[in-house]
Amino acid sequence: MSGTALDPKTAPTFQIAAKTMLGDTQLRKNVRHATDVIQAKRARVVGEMPDWQELREAGKQIRQHTMEHLDYYLQEFEANCTRAGGVVHWAKDAEEARRIIVGLVKASRSDEVIKIKSMTTEEIQLNSALEAAGIHPFETDLAELIIQLGQDRPSHIVVPALHKNRQQIREIFQREMNLPELGEKPQDLADAARMFLREKFLRVKTGVSGANFLIAETGGVCVVESEGNGRMCLTLPETLITVAGIDKVLPRFEDLEVMLQLLPRSATGERMNPYNSIWTGVDASDGPKAFHVVLMDNARTSILADAEGRQTLNCIRCAACQNACPVYRQTGGHAYGSVYAGPIGAILTPQLQEMHHSQSLPYASSLCGACYEVCPVKINIPEVLIHLRNKVVLQNTAGVAGLFDVEAGAMKAMAMIFRSERRFRAAQRLGRVAESPLVKKDGWIGWLPGMLGGWTQVRDLQEMPKETFRDWWEKRGKNGR
Amino acid sequence: MCQEVVLRVALFITCYNDTLFPETGKSVVRVLERLGHTVEFPAGQTCCGQMHYNTGYQAEAMPLLERFVAQFRDAEAVVVPSSSCVAMMRDHYPKMAHEIGKAELTVEVERLLPKVFEFSEFLTKRLGLEDVGAYYPHRVTYHASCHGLRNLGLGDGPMRLLKAVRGIDLVELQGLEQCCGFGGTFAVKNAEVSSAMLAEKTTAVLNTKAEACTACDNSCLMHIQGALHRQRTGVKTVHLAEILAGDEGVAR
Numbered sequence: 001m002s003g004t005a006l007d008p009k010t011a012p013t014f015q016i017a018a019k020t021m022l023g024d025t026q027l028r029k030n031v032r033h034a035t036d037v038i039q040a041k042r043a044r045v046v047g048e049m050p051d052w053q054e055l056r057e058a059g060k061q062i063r064q065h066t067m068e069h070l071d072y073y074l075q076e077f078e079a080n081c082t083r084a085g086g087v088v089h090w091a092k093d094a095e096e097a098r099r100i101i102v103g104l105v106k107a108s109r110s111d112e113v114i115k116i117k118s119m120t121t122e123e124i125q126l127n128s129a130l131e132a133a134g135i136h137p138f139e140t141d142l143a144e145l146i147i148q149l150g151q152d153r154p155s156h157i158v159v160p161a162l163h164k165n166r167q168q169i170r171e172i173f174q175r176e177m178n179l180p181e182l183g184e185k186p187q188d189l190a191d192a193a194r195m196f197l198r199e200k201f202l203r204v205k206t207g208v209s210g211a212n213f214l215i216a217e218t219g220g221v222c223v224v225e226s227e228g229n230g231r232m233c234l235t236l237p238e239t240l241i242t243v244a245g246i247d248k249v250l251p252r253f254e255d256l257e258v259m260l261q262l263l264p265r266s267a268t269g270e271r272m273n274p275y276n277s278i279w280t281g282v283d284a285s286d287g288p289k290a291f292h293v294v295l296m297d298n299a300r301t302s303i304l305a306d307a308e309g310r311q312t313l314n315c316i317r318c319a320a321c322q323n324a325c326p327v328y329r330q331t332g333g334h335a336y337g338s339v340y341a342g343p344i345g346a347i348l349t350p351q352l353q354e355m356h357h358s359q360s361l362p363y364a365s366s367l368c369g370a371c372y373e374v375c376p377v378k379i380n381i382p383e384v385l386i387h388l389r390n391k392v393v394l395q396n397t398a399g400v401a402g403l404f405d406v407e408a409g410a411m412k413a414m415a416m417i418f419r420s421e422r423r424f425r426a427a428q429r430l431g432r433v434a435e436s437p438l439v440k441k442d443g444w445i446g447w448l449p450g451m452l453g454g455w456t457q458v459r460d461l462q463e464m465p466k467e468t469f470r471d472w473w474e475k476r477g478k479n480g481r
Numbered sequence: 482m483c484q485e486v487v488l489r490v491a492l493f494i495t496c497y498n499d500t501l502f503p504e505t506g507k508s509v510v511r512v513l514e515r516l517g518h519t520v521e522f523p524a525g526q527t528c529c530g531q532m533h534y535n536t537g538y539q540a541e542a543m544p545l546l547e548r549f550v551a552q553f554r555d556a557e558a559v560v561v562p563s564s565s566c567v568a569m570m571r572d573h574y575p576k577m578a579h580e581i582g583k584a585e586l587t588v589e590v591e592r593l594l595p596k597v598f599e600f601s602e603f604l605t606k607r608l609g610l611e612d613v614g615a616y617y618p619h620r621v622t623y624h625a626s627c628h629g630l631r632n633l634g635l636g637d638g639p640m641r642l643l644k645a646v647r648g649i650d651l652v653e654l655q656g657l658e659q660c661c662g663f664g665g666t667f668a669v670k671n672a673e674v675s676s677a678m679l680a681e682k683t684t685a686v687l688n689t690k691a692e693a694c695t696a697c698d699n700s701c702l703m704h705i706q707g708a709l710h711r712q713r714t715g716v717k718t719v720h721l722a723e724i725l726a727g728d729e730g731v732a733r
Contacts (some may be wrong), residue, residue, distance in 0.1 A: 330677040366664025368627035389537030415541035418528040454672030459707025469499045469506035
């Protein structure tokens with residue numbers, strides 16, 4: 001599970017990857033423990049808000065309004081950021097974003113960068129592009145540092161190393177920082193990371209960040225974090241390069257009032273993030289002298305064009321849905337084959353790939369709705385999952401190959417059966433005949449063929465009763481009831 | 482909400498209850514008739530379309546919506562002993578009708594949906610009842626199916642019905658809000674993960690030392706029962722309607 005980046009184009013299907021994860025006892029224990037802890041904290045700080053549902057609705061309205069007028073707010077952001085001394089670049093896809101960023105780093109005459117935790121840079125696999133260009137990226141978020149040193153991959157949007165426990169982190173630090181005597185207390189590990197990172201903060205002249213929010217009204221950029229390492233990266237370098245998806249924009253500064261209540265409570269179960277950084281352009285007296293923003297599309301406009309999938313873009317990356325998801329809690333994030341795991345990943349990743357990869361992701365959900373319940377901006381994830389399942393079916397049943405799709409054949413046959421009471425009753429009778437060779441003496445089925453075998457691998461199935469309800473009802477009517 | 486009024490209740494049994502769980506349907510009839518209401522069964526009913534819709538076969542689900550409306554349009558109230566089928570109708574039928582594009586169908590769906598109730602919901606919300614005169618002398622735990630809990634907002638309705646049952650020893654299930662892992666075709670498409678989720682649920686059920694696990698949805702119960710039987714635990718599953726149908730004169 002190490003080394004290669006999470007890439008939907010090459011990842012195995014969710015079903016196959018999940019099987020491996022389910023066999024990893026340590027990982028499952030770590031994921032369950034971490035998600036339990038975060039969920040409990042979230043429930044506590046959400047529970048103390050009397051207007052939480054109104055806040056969620058406000059969050060939804062702000063995001064929806066922004067998406068409906070995205071072009072306007074992006075141009076407003078560009079104008080205001082430029083006026084404040086920032087340089088705005090536009091990238092239509094990951095490739096172009098990487099090229100722009102590599103060019104900007106080179107122009108800053110640095111062969112190293114310090115990085116703030118950013119899922120967008122993970123999405124575009126920026127680190128490997130930087131390395132290929134001879135630039136060494138240093139992750140400075142503690143969790144991302146663990147991932148980088150351990151040659152691992154992020155498994156959670158907010159807590160990328162959530163699948164690792166303290167002992168495993170200690171082993172990585174001992175090995176990679178050459179600290180054989182390192183203890184396993186949290187302060188030991190934090191001390192080691194601090195010593196390791198301080199030197200980079202002071203030396204490296206170029207920083208790369210993502211963004212939580214871009215504020216159209218002011219041209220400002222907002223990043224929230226817990227450690228303060230991000231603040232170091234935003235203030236110490238001479239050149240700062242921010243890359244953000246075009247979905248990150250907010251219309252007004254005061255929209256942060258809503259978002260900065262929703263986000264920390266949903267993400268880490270905190271009332272407020274310990275570090276909230278907002279900067280606007282450059283200032284001659286302090287901070288970076290050069291500031292660039294790369295605004296990246298990378299399929300977001302195609303998501304925007306889809307009326308039912310559009311709400312996916314409202315996401316503010318809090319990961320509450322991951323913590324709440326009973327599927328994610330069993331498998332962890334790597335099974336999703338994308339930096340965006342869990343329920344939001346199951347809808348975002350396929351849309352970023354225009355469905356051609358990760359067709360299995362919309363099915364990686366029991367549609368239990370726990371994600372929708374906790375989403376701070378009320379994204380109806382189950383609804384989008386069902387919408388994307390429809391897209392998968394349409395893709396798979398198009399053309400001649402579709403005629404031979406076994407599942408589609410069965411589903412279409414069943415739909416025909418349900419369209420007639422007579423056919424439905426015949427199918428009920430036929431089912432009893434068909435199952436009879438499989439029914440054991442005790443009246444239970446312990447083995448089913450083909451796809452249905454998934455059921456009987458851990459479950460039995462009771463044989464069909466001799467009489468359907470409607471048979472009973474008719475008989476009862478004839479007997480004078 | 483007056484109990485004195487006699488209602489003409491149309492039963493939508495659902496395709497899988499009709500075929501696999503007829504006892505649930507009989508129990509619904511028994512409870513409703515015991516309460517003095519009249520039960521009707523529109524003969525042309527089949528399936529609400531949930532399996533097709535949720536698996537991505539939207540086009541196939543559309544005619545089933547029209548069929549449901551044709552069968553139940555004149556009902557005074559429609560009772561459905563399956564929370565997920567009711568959730569399917571409430572969450573998706575208005576949008577589907579709009580997509581089909583027949584103006585009168587949209588109107589009919591809007592008119593019909595407020596009359597459609599999940600069984601426990603019909604008792605607690607439409608009739609305003611808790612005690613339906615049931616007797617069930619067994620240790621029982623209640624599983625809140627996700628669609629009932631989240632989509633229908635059943636809340637503690639089913640528990641209040643159960644608490645009023647004479648003789649029952651009701652014990653709370655740990656992790657009530659956790660999905661059992663059924664999820665329709667999810668159980669076969671993602672059998673491994675579904676099994677892992679199921680293992681947590683059956684562990685919780687066994688920890689209660691209950692004789693039976695009940696719910697408002699036989700689909701979750703079929704899944705839970707499948708594992709409880711495979712492990713020969715001796716614990717059974719039983720639909721809420723079958724518990725409420727029990728009375729002192731009926732051997733259960």
